Amino acid sequence: MNKKALIPLILLLAVGVFFSFRLIADKPDSALFSENSNLQIDPYVTDDNSTLTKNQVIQETIMRVIKEGHYSPKMINDEFSVKVFEKYLEMTDFGKLFLLSSDISEFKAFEKSIDDEIQNGTTKLYDLVNGRMKTRMSQAEAYYQEVLKDPFTYTEPDEIELDGKKLNWCDSEADLKARWKKSMKYRSLVRFTELKEQQKTSTDKKEKAKTEKELEQEARESVRKNMDSYFKRLKKINDSDRFATYINSLCHVIDPHTDFFPPKDKQRFDEEMSGKFYGIGAVLQNEEGVCKIKQIVTGSPCWKEGRLKVNDVIMKVAQGAEDPVEIAGWDIEDIVSIIRGKQGSEVRLTVKHMDGNIEIITIIRGEVQMEDTFAKSIILKNNGLNIGYIHLPEFYADFNDRNGRRCATDMEKEINKLKAEGVNAIIVDLRYNGGGSLTDVVDIGGMFIDKGPIVQVKSKDAPAQPMNDRMSGTLYDGPLAILINQGSASASEILAAAMQDYKRAIIIGSTSFGKGTVQRVFPLEEFYQGDPSVKPAGSIKLTLQKFYRVNGGSTQLKGVTPDIQLPDIYDYMDIGERKDSNSLAWDQVAKADFKPIKPSVDFNMLIEASRKRAANTEAFKIINQNATRLKKQSDDNRYYLKENQYLEQIAEAKDLSKKMENIEKSIKPLTFTNLAADKATIQRDTVAIRKNEDWIKNLKKDPYIIEASNVLQDWIKLSKGVSKVSNSMN
Numbered sequence: 001m002n003k004k005a006l007i008p009l010i011l012l013l014a015v016g017v018f019f020s021f022r023l024i025a026d027k028p029d030s031a032l033f034s035e036n037s038n039l040q041i042d043p044y045v046t047d048d049n050s051t052l053t054k055n056q057v058i059q060e061t062i063m064r065v066i067k068e069g070h071y072s073p074k075m076i077n078d079e080f081s082v083k084v085f086e087k088y089l090e091m092t093d094f095g096k097l098f099l100l101s102s103d104i105s106e107f108k109a110f111e112k113s114i115d116d117e118i119q120n121g122t123t124k125l126y127d128l129v130n131g132r133m134k135t136r137m138s139q140a141e142a143y144y145q146e147v148l149k150d151p152f153t154y155t156e157p158d159e160i161e162l163d164g165k166k167l168n169w170c171d172s173e174a175d176l177k178a179r180w181k182k183s184m185k186y187r188s189l190v191r192f193t194e195l196k197e198q199q200k201t202s203t204d205k206k207e208k209a210k211t212e213k214e215l216e217q218e219a220r221e222s223v224r225k226n227m228d229s230y231f232k233r234l235k236k237i238n239d240s241d242r243f244a245t246y247i248n249s250l251c252h253v254i255d256p257h258t259d260f261f262p263p264k265d266k267q268r269f270d271e272e273m274s275g276k277f278y279g280i281g282a283v284l285q286n287e288e289g290v291c292k293i294k295q296i297v298t299g300s301p302c303w304k305e306g307r308l309k310v311n312d313v314i315m316k317v318a319q320g321a322e323d324p325v326e327i328a329g330w331d332i333e334d335i336v337s338i339i340r341g342k343q344g345s346e347v348r349l350t351v352k353h354m355d356g357n358i359e360i361i362t363i364i365r366g367e368v369q370m371e372d373t374f375a376k377s378i379i380l381k382n383n384g385l386n387i388g389y390i391h392l393p394e395f396y397a398d399f400n401d402r403n404g405r406r407c408a409t410d411m412e413k414e415i416n417k418l419k420a421e422g423v424n425a426i427i428v429d430l431r432y433n434g435g436g437s438l439t440d441v442v443d444i445g446g447m448f449i450d451k452g453p454i455v456q457v458k459s460k461d462a463p464a465q466p467m468n469d470r471m472s473g474t475l476y477d478g479p480l481a482i483l484i485n486q487g488s489a490s491a492s493e494i495l496a497a498a499m500q501d502y503k504r505a506i507i508i509g510s511t512s513f514g515k516g517t518v519q520r521v522f523p524l525e526e527f528y529q530g531d532p533s534v535k536p537a538g539s540i541k542l543t544l545q546k547f548y549r550v551n552g553g554s555t556q557l558k559g560v561t562p563d564i565q566l567p568d569i570y571d572y573m574d575i576g577e578r579k580d581s582n583s584l585a586w587d588q589v590a591k592a593d594f595k596p597i598k599p600s601v602d603f604n605m606l607i608e609a610s611r612k613r614a615a616n617t618e619a620f621k622i623i624n625q626n627a628t629r630l631k632k633q634s635d636d637n638r639y640y641l642k643e644n645q646y647l648e649q650i651a652e653a654k655d656l657s658k659k660m661e662n663i664e665k666s667i668k669p670l671t672f673t674n675l676a677a678d679k680a681t682i683q684r685d686t687v688a689i690r691k692n693e694d695w696i697k698n699l700k701k702d703p704y705i706i707e708a709s710n711v712l713q714d715w716i717k718l719s720k721g722v723s724k725v726s727n728s729m730n
Contacts, residue, residue, distance in 0.1 A: 039069045039522060039544065052530075055243050056121050058260070058537050061528045062247060063118050066254055071460050071517070071543050072584055074254055081114035083582070085125075088249035092129060094164040097183065098136040100176060101169040114250075126246040130239065139173065141231050143180040148224045151216055152185050152192075154643035160186045163637040184223060185641055192219035193647060232331065244538070251540075256580045257519055259541040279340035280347065281368040282308060286332050295687060301366040303685075308351065308361055315358070316350035324350055341365050375407055376678075377414040378699070379421060381671040382709040385716060388418035388426040389672075389705065395436025395444075395491040407436065408443035415447060415476050417677045425479035425712035427705065428495075431509065435490030438518060438547075442467045445498045447475035448505065452594040455494045456548040457518060464548055464589040479600075479715040480505035481708045484562060486570045489513035489577075493555040494547060500560065501551045503596045506603055506715070507560065508610075508708050510568035514577035516556030517584060518545035546584065552591040556584055563603060564610045564711065566704060567624040572631035601718040609714050610707060619667065619703040622659050669700035670709060 052060070067073050074080055089107070093099045110117070110125040117124060160182045161167055170176040195215045210218070240262055247260040281300020282293050291314045302308045316324035317338050327335050339347055342365065349361045377390045392411065398404025418426060438457070445454035446469030453466035482505050484496050493512045499505035524537040548554050557578045577583045614620050629652060640646045674682055674692065682692045699705055 039065070039520070039526075039542070052121065053123075054537070055123050055126070057528060057530065058243070058524065059118065059123060059247060059250075060121055061524050061537070062260060062540055063250070065522070065524075065527050065540055065542060066251070066258065069460075069542055069544065070254060070258065071545060072255070076115045076118055078112040078115060080253060081110075081112045081116075083253045084114050084249050085111045087253055088125075088129070088246055090164075091245050091249055092133060095183075096164050096167045096169055097176070097179060098133060098140055099169060100136075100173070101171050103132050103136070104169050118250075123243075123246070126243060129246075130242050133242070137231070137234055140176075140180060143177050144184055144227050144231075145224070147177070147181040147184050148188075148220050148227070151213070152188050152220070154185075154189055154192070154641065154646070156642060157645070158182070158185075158641040159638050160641060161638050162186075166637070182641065184220075184227075186639060187223045187226075188216070188219045189641060189643065189646060191222050192216055193643065195219055229331075233333075236331070236334075253582050255517065255543050255582055255584055256577070257515070257517055257541070258543050261521070261539040261541060263538055277340060277368055278343045278365050279336075279368050280308075280349075280363045280365060282339075284314070284332050284335060291327055291330070291332070291335050297368055297371075300368045301363050302361075305361065305363050307359065308349070308363070309353065311354050313352040314349050315352055318348040318350075320346040320348070324348065343367065369405070374405065375410040375414050377418055377675060378696070379418070379423060379673045379675065380699070380705070380709055381673065382713050385424045385709075385713055386422060387709050387712055388415075388421075388423035389429065389699070390414050390418070390426065391429045392433055394433050395440050397437035397440050399437075406440055408440040411444050412447060412475065417675050419476065420677070421675060423478075424716055425481070426476060427481045427483060427708045427712065428505075429483045429705070430488045430492040430496065431483050431485045431704070432487035433489070433492040434487065434513075435492060435515065437491065438467075438494075441491040441494045443470060445469065445495055446471035448477070448480060448499060449502055449597070450474050452502070453550050453592045454498045456550065456552075456589060456592050457545050458548065458589060459545050466550070466592045479712050479719070481712050482507050483704055483708055484509040484512050484560060485568055486510055486513055486559075486573075486575055488560075489515045490517075493560050496560045496562075497549040497555055500563065501549055501596065502594065503599050503603070506564065506606055506711060507562040508564045508711060509562050509566055509704065510571060511561050511565075511576075512555070512559035513575075514555060514557045514559035516546055516548070516554045516577075516586075517543045518547055519543050543584070546587075548589050550592040550594045552588045554586050554588055557586040564607050564707075566610075566614055566707060567620045567627065569623055569627050569630060571624070571627045573627075573634060601715050605718060606711050606714050610711050613710060614707065617703065617707075623703075625659075664701045667701055667703065667706065670706060672696045672699055 063076070067076070085107075089099075089104070107125065107129060110128075114125060170179055192215060195210075195218060196212075199209060199215070244260055244262045251258040251260055279300075280302040281297035282302050283295035283297065285292050285294040293308060293310050293312045293314070296303050296308065296310060314327060314335070316326050317335070318324035319338070319341070325338070327338075339349075341347060345365050347363055347365060349363065350358065351361055352358050373393055373396055375390060375392045377388055380387050380389055390411070392407060395407050397406045415426070438455075442454045449469055450473060451469050453468050455467050456464040457467055458464040480499065482496050482499055484492060484507060488496065488509075489512065493515065496505075496507050496512065500507050519541050521539050521541045523539050528537065546554065546556060557576075559576060640649055682688050
């Protein structure tokens, strides 16, 4: 029940048809991690007669670690308590669809005493809220089931507010039931209008048209199924998960990036950071309660075994020789949890193939690498120039495996492959890259300069220390452009800022996220000695340091301002670090000892030429219109529940969607060519071929990549003494 962005689907679609990169509606998982930050804290010891619960031990341990180890711990007092109280309620019931005003009044007895609870080792507020939420959830389940039984009419004027912060808590169960009715009516209206549009544009002339009554019933049934799944997931949230939400309300008031990870969340976090997990390598999907194979990951254990195919249905799962378990009706998350397991262990799947044949397939679990996480490159051609393009989705590193995959190693390989093909320039795309490994970003930065510091890191009560390039010489010294946007955070900001300060690259896009802090993950067992029954207790991701540019400035809150600013869909949205009042402050330290590189061209000429092109580029005009629309929607989350008013309300977004489609057609696409070194891998199977084709298709219509290539084309021309630059976009 964490806060989710409430941007209508139609607006996302208006942009999604055009962009190849993923959209964000809230802050990314903007992480920056150090492997070498130590934390010296005496373990928390309980005596043999202690009767502390596991929750109390977790709370006591985490608050001690924060107090003694956090870069900038806050005073635990009444002011802190009030902030935690507000944060906890927001994280528990943001949409105000469960709790009543009477519940909030009862909870307010603890509003200024959470600091006392921490001091006394109690969790009374959590116990009270947790118990009440269980009751309210059961009631809410009955509300939606009841209101979806009867047809809705969409002819009377009415509206709904979707921003939980603008809503008041309901005073009675009748008011709460009415709010649920509005919510279900809105969801049904959205689905109803979608079904009508689908029927209107259907090319199947044999299918009998459904009446509005039938479509309305189908819409309600679709919403009911979605709500059934939603409440099924809610019921699976156990007390440990809910307590983690409470503890994170404490952590996030300290700062937005200090987190408590229960054991299963820590495992998921490690997988995301490393880009790998242990399982069979099949992507699953749920179709009406049936688990089907959607995709086979190339190179994975099930790909090597060979018998499991796309569209096969998994009927049963067995652990080795144990009895199989039927999984019909299970959630995908639950199915994944029993199929994944330790490396080298055996899982047996009872599978129904498309031809009806049922077979038991034995697979030995192994490492599965998520290829979309890793760096990859391609060559684009612009007016006879070969420009290398490297996409780096995150600064990944396997902190649990010294020989595991790292982004710095992969980036070195990609740069060498591009150099082998004689590229004239390189684009590094860091858009929506939320960060990752501190060590790796320093190594990558060193590939583009001869020597010097890449970033400065400051620990608590200590002066800032430079982290220097460890590479001998320069791997690539040609024209370089780096793409960033508001989703580029932490490690992305370090690389962009360093290359900007050294004058080594021209930075293109929109102002970055603004996260200038460094975290490390510690198992709580490192700080607790006592009753072994509380283990495993989980882990804490703790903010230990801040990082600074080599010019002394911080990226915290302010982010990195690109040299060339292009319109962005989130230009008018407050989605960066600055939106959180609990974020650490901006400051600066002394400039590091570094020597900027004298560029071969005057960047001001590149900036001015790009500005003129962008001003006359229809794609960027429409992006700016979408940005204005998105800001308007963010400020006003009210929607009409009368059909004709609702359709008028979303018509603007549909119109913009059509304009985006037309712009896509008007863009003169560039030619993209895979590297010779990659072609064997791409041709290994039909899945890899299709993914590569889709990737190139999206790259061709990306205006930011096109403009970056134009900027680099200008750079090359000017460096050769050609005075004229391009004034039109390809």
